[in-house]
Amino acid sequence: MKAGVLGSGMVGQAISARLAELGHDVMIGTRDPDKLSEWHAPHKDVKIGSFAETAEHGEIVLNATNGVGSLEALNLAGEANLNGKILVDIAEPLDFSMGMPPSLFVSNTDSLGEQIQRAFPQVKVVKTLNTVTANVMVYPRNVANGDHQVFVSGNDAQAKAQVVDILKSFGWIHILDLGDLTTARATEMYIAIWLRMWGALGTGMFNIKLMK
């Protein structure tokens, strides 16, 4: 699979490295390739490109940019390079402008995932992985041998099924389809309690398991 990963922070690096490790043809998109030089040395199998080159490269595109810059990054990526494709949206609508912990710049009656879907109506947005830290996203077995939960939200059932296959390839066992993309509000708002649990536990290497 040809994958384009937009964003070169911790999440973009982790996703890109993991997809390459799994044998995919990966390009990571960044405004600043120099920033990636150290990371790239042991990850030569990952191509580096602009946002537009990366979106064009991907049969599937993953949004791992900072939430506050996601729409701008996707505009740079270009609608023509995104249309018809699955966009796995991992971004969080975090607002650090009022101090720590961050609040959300969109929530409750809307979500970043929905904002992206409205801006790019011909893209199949699937929100997932935004409820755990980068390492857990791509190596879920690193926490409790994978015995915990990840969620998917999106309007296109086939796109969600493809994303579920990618999640399984990462090692995810418990994958819950919450419904259409309005359910991204729920996983984005969950970051508030995730941040507080992180504060109370002193580590991001945790997740929640559904108990019935």
Next chain:
Amino acid sequence: MKAGVLGSGMVGQAISARLAELGHDVMIGTRDPDKLSEWHAPHKDVKIGSFAETAEHGEIVLNATNGVGSLEALNLAGEANLNGKILVDIAEPLDFSMGMPPSLFVSNTDSLGEQIQRAFPQVKVVKTLNTVTANVMVYPRNVANGDHQVFVSGNDAQAKAQVVDILKSFGWIHILDLGDLTTARATEMYIAIWLRMWGALGTGMFNIKLMK
């Protein structure tokens, strides 16, 4: 312990019955005592009173009113009847005015728990139990034998310790102190994903467990 439970819906009934079952001297507060006649028949050990009588009765007071009416109910209860006491706030700031699922009428940078604390500065507000359905609140062992999480938020460490003791008496095993009352934002916002999990699972008899 003399407990005053404000609110006579499902949560108020469940909390009152459970506290009485555990041997406490319980009064349930309602605007409409007639509404409770059927429920009261098998729960004669629970007294019924007005909001003010109930707050006066309680050495500890529990807010189980609908979130949208909580501040009004607490005003009826009367500041003089509440001051100096622990107020266990279980209410959710649910807004049903825009249809289902409900959104929150306060969230992100504020919470209902904090609104109550600001309105009643001499009350020790402890937010808890608002992340599970009524039956699980009071009988946590009914889900996975109690192997799941409840949270407490509040500004007064001693008040939180007393509430933790009550939670343990209900059967709670895993109780995480998230910090001061600003962390009530997190547990109140969690209701968004709780509602979506409820929708996906088709039952409210579930909870989350922290996995490390």
